[in-house]
Amino acid sequence: MFKINDFVINAKNGICQIKDEVELALTGEAKLYYLVVPVKDVNGKIYIPVDNASDRIRRVMTKKKANSVIDSITDIEELVIDNEKQRENIYKSVISACDPESLIAIIKHLVKRSREREAEGKKRTVLDERYCKLAQDSVYAELAFATGKDILSLADDLNQRIESSC
Template identity: 40%
Template sequence: MFQNGDYVVYGCKGIHKIIDKTTLNMDGVSKNKEYYVMQPYDKPSGSVYAPVDAQKINMRKIMSKEEANAFIKTVPGIGILDIKNNKQREDAYKECIRSCDPDELMRVIKTLYVRKEERISQGKKLTLTDSHYMQQAEGILYDELALVLDMPKDNVPEYISGIVHKSVV
């Protein structure tokens, strides 16, 4: 159970703030079913309703600052997805992103960074599909890290590189 004011990662939808709990007065919806009223982190004027007992969509509380820094130190050990088939690789991206797991989000980011470098060396651009999943994974993970580390989102990749470099040297 989450409390009002908690920030959560809500499936592939990103960071949301729990504002309230309510029931919905709509045809076809049980009057006894409770929903979280959530505010998207990147769209404070919006509202999202998520069932309190949701089981199809992963939702987790965001990391603490300590957990975020500990996670960043594990980044070098996170492997990439080695899947040659485009459809299977896209399915793996979707599954990793839906999981809300920071390790899986970073796995997608690292995989797509490697693919981007390979394609650039061949004189090609990142495919639209790859670009979409890279933006989605980076958006979710970097928003979370920016929030808990109290820094602009644009500074997150450099911050990660700095910590990773210090832990390797």
């Protein structure tokens, strides 16, 4: 159960704050919803049913957890994709799960894949570029928020750690 003013992560909207609990009859019968506001869009409003909120949001990681994730970046295994036809579905699944370690694993995979394509004289695919950016934006924003660090300098540090471990 979440409380008003908790900061949470939503796959589509990133870091959000729970502003209120409201009763609405959106589907006919009245249900309790969290009113969630994205940090990056204070005018945005998202209503999430209280009874299945944990399927759509999770708490922002603690500073201790964030530092642990940062320190373990070199130990996180890259994502392995055996079936090329499932590539985009796997990317979508990882992004929507919003798990920091899995997001780093996908970034590592995409960095390595980009290097391999470059070695073959090929460019990075639009698909790979899009999902790499989504994964980076998601995990870097949460790590910066949780640690209180500037996102740009943290992103530089994380990119160096990832590059050196691929």
